[in-house]
Amino acid sequence: MQKTKLNIAETLNNSILWRLLRENLKSQRVPYIIAILAMVFVAATTAAIAFIMRDVVDSLFEADNASQVLSVSIAVFVIFLVKGVATYVQVVALTRAGNRIVSLQQIKLYDKLLRQGVSFFNLTESSNLLMRVTQSAQAARQVIETIVTTAVRDTLSLIGLLAVMFYQQPLLSLFTLVIGPLAIWGVRTLLRRVREIADMEMQSLGGIMQVIQETSGGIRVIKSFGLEKRMADRMYESVKSVEKRRNKLARLQAATSPLMDVLAGFAIASVIGLSAANIFGSGKSTPGELMSFVTALMMAYEPAKRLSRVRVKLEIGLRRVKMLFNLLDQPETLAEGKDPQALPSGPREIKFEDVTFGYRTIEPILKDFSLTFDAGKTTALVGLSGGGKSTILNLALRLYDPQSGVVAIDGQDVKHASFASLRANMSFVGQETFLFSASIADNIRLGREGASRQDVIEAAKAANAYDFITDLEDGFDTLVGENGAFLSGGQKQRLAIARALLRDSPILLLDEPTSALDSKSEHLVQEALQRLTSGRTTIIVAHRLSTILHADQIVVIEAGQVVEKGNAKELLKNNGPFRALYDHQYANVVHADQL
Numbered sequence: 057m058q059k060t061k062l063n064i065a066e067t068l069n070n071s072i073l074w075r076l077l078r079e080n081l082k083s084q085r086v087p088y089i090i091a092i093l094a095m096v097f098v099a100a101t102t103a104a105i106a107f108i109m110r111d112v113v114d115s116l117f118e119a120d121n122a123s124q125v126l127s128v129s130i131a132v133f134v135i136f137l138v139k140g141v142a143t144y145v146q147v148v149a150l151t152r153a154g155n156r157i158v159s160l161q162q163i164k165l166y167d168k169l170l171r172q173g174v175s176f177f178n179l180t181e182s183s184n185l186l187m188r189v190t191q192s193a194q195a196a197r198q199v200i201e202t203i204v205t206t207a208v209r210d211t212l213s214l215i216g217l218l219a220v221m222f223y224q225q226p227l228l229s230l231f232t233l234v235i236g237p238l239a240i241w242g243v244r245t246l247l248r249r250v251r252e253i254a255d256m257e258m259q260s261l262g263g264i265m266q267v268i269q270e271t272s273g274g275i276r277v278i279k280s281f282g283l284e285k286r287m288a289d290r291m292y293e294s295v296k297s298v299e300k301r302r303n304k305l306a307r308l309q310a311a312t313s314p315l316m317d318v319l320a321g322f323a324i325a326s327v328i329g330l331s332a333a334n335i336f337g338s339g340k341s342t343p344g345e346l347m348s349f350v351t352a353l354m355m356a357y358e359p360a361k362r363l364s365r366v367r368v369k370l371e372i373g374l375r376r377v378k379m380l381f382n383l384l385d386q387p388e389t390l391a392e393g394k395d396p397q398a399l400p401s402g403p404r405e406i407k408f409e410d411v412t413f414g415y416r417t418i419e420p421i422l423k424d425f426s427l428t429f430d431a432g433k434t435t436a437l438v439g440l441s442g443g444g445k446s447t448i449l450n451l452a453l454r455l456y457d458p459q460s461g462v463v464a465i466d467g468q469d470v471k472h473a474s475f476a477s478l479r480a481n482m483s484f485v486g487q488e489t490f491l492f493s494a495s496i497a498d499n500i501r502l503g504r505e506g507a508s509r510q511d512v513i514e515a516a517k518a519a520n521a522y523d524f525i526t527d528l529e530d531g532f533d534t535l536v537g538e539n540g541a542f543l544s545g546g547q548k549q550r551l552a553i554a555r556a557l558l559r560d561s562p563i564l565l566l567d568e569p570t571s572a573l574d575s576k577s578e579h580l581v582q583e584a585l586q587r588l589t590s591g592r593t594t595i596i597v598a599h600r601l602s603t604i605l606h607a608d609q610i611v612v613i614e615a616g617q618v619v620e621k622g623n624a625k626e627l628l629k630n631n632g633p634f635r636a637l638y639d640h641q642y643a644n645v646v647h648a649d650q651l
Contacts, residue, residue, distance in 0.1 A: 103216025173390025403431030436604030
């Protein structure tokens with residue numbers, strides 16, 4: 057049973073290895089060809105060193121022959137010179153090819169992530185993705201380098217040294233070959249444990265990355281609730297787990313060295329003893345021939361040891377490469393249509409027709425939901441949390457696809473629209489504004505690539521952000537820090553509005569844009585929103601009714617259904633859900649006759 061499992065694992069790894077070589081060797085064939093040619097010279101000069109030891113020793117016994125000593129000295133120098141140059145070329149070529157492979161794999165992985173839908177990131181931890189992009193890509197390089205150096209340099213070196221041994225002492229060489237099968241048997245025994253431990257090590261590495269990311273993202277919560285010891289304990293456990301498994305892998309890898317040391321020591325000692333006893337007639341050999349044979353035997357020890365360890369190294373690397381391919385092969389959770397069409401030019405009406413959608417809950421969030429968002433008008437979605445308001449925005453953006461029904465823009469199902477045209481027609485401002493770790497100008501310019509400095513300034517003015525930006529020491533060139541760490545909530549929100557203004561798209565989606573702001577910041581943001589929404593098809597989700605009292609249409613959503621809709625005056629005349637929300641928030645502040 058154990059043998060069957062081992063064979064299955066070997067078959068799997070062979071397919072992974074073949075795919076890795078097929079996809080990468082071709083693209084980097086030039087540097088690898090150069091490296092292989094250099095390795096041929098390294099292997100040849102390694103065998104030549106052992107071979108020339110015969111002439112070195114024999115020339116020492118004939119020191120009076122000056123011309124022979126000189127020629128041997130020159131030959132030794134040339135051999136070592138060629139080997140040094142070839143080794144340099146080999147290292148540089150392998151490094152360049154390896155670095156390029158890592159870059160290509162990381163780009164492929166990132167491109168794959170960008171093509172995934174939002175649901176993929178909801179279900180996959182970012183620490184897991186980070187580990188695959190870094191560790192797995194490096195493993196791809198290491199596996200290929202191991203294969204190339206083993207197949208060329210070490211194998212050719214060993215063949216060349218064996219040829220020297222057989223040329224100088226054929227019978228003694230046959231005796232040393234008994235060692236090979238013993239070494240193979242010993243290494244094969246180690247592989248069973250290597251596979252298991254390599255998988256567990258990757259899981260533990262993911263745990264370390266997860267703790268670091270949670271610490272960075274949740275440092276305020278950690279400090280506020282005094283969770284430092286709890287996080288430190290989690291980190292300690294993860295680090296100790298990795299340390300423990302790496303120590304096990306080190307022991308397994310290191311076990312090949314003493315195994316080869318013992319076997320090589322036995323072989324060399326036996327050869328010396330047999331030569332002294334003249335059992336194989338070695339007494340007829342010159343001192344130089346015997347020295348050349350022993351040198352070749354001892355030099356063959358290093359490539360033989362590397363060859364014995366290569367299976368263990370490959371086993372560890374292939375477990376990580378498997379993770380890389382698993383990510384690359386995952387189906388895309390939200391794929392563009394086979395023949396995507398650009399959205400037609402028009403007024404940009406958004407229509408939901410009998411849409412049913414749920415995330416991972418048993419009951420759908422929206423069920424047979426239908427609603428039309430008029431072109432060029434502002435529609436506000438209000439209601440209790442969990443009713444499906446933000447879900448409507450997600451479906452309009454096509455971050456998810458409904459299980460049934462149609463989301464259409466100007467009559468075209470968004471499933472058939474190209475992602476480029478869909479995104480170009482939409483701007484989004486959310487409750488939690490995300491800013492990239494760049495300058496203020498760069499963050500605003502994300503709204504429209506290639507926008508001029510003056511365009512950025514005008515957008516900032518329209519978003520009521522210009523004054524606070526110019527008060528900063530570096531103005532528009534101020535770095536905002538990770539996710540705008542150096543700015544207040546209101547400042548970040550106004551930058552998000554400036555970004556949307558610069559984009560100037562016909563559809564605007566707003567998700568709680570003022571929920572976390574103080575009254576002064578809210579006033580500035582509301583002024584900016586009035587300029588932003590003018591003439592655009594706008595869907596705004598809000599709990600603060602002050603944000604949406606002037607909307608063209610207000611829709612009350614409960615349990616994924618439309619329960620009431622109309623403008624503010626109409627809805628306040630009814631004793632419906634909107635009036636209840638209004639009375640709860642503003643009965644003592646704003647009166648209906650003030651609208």
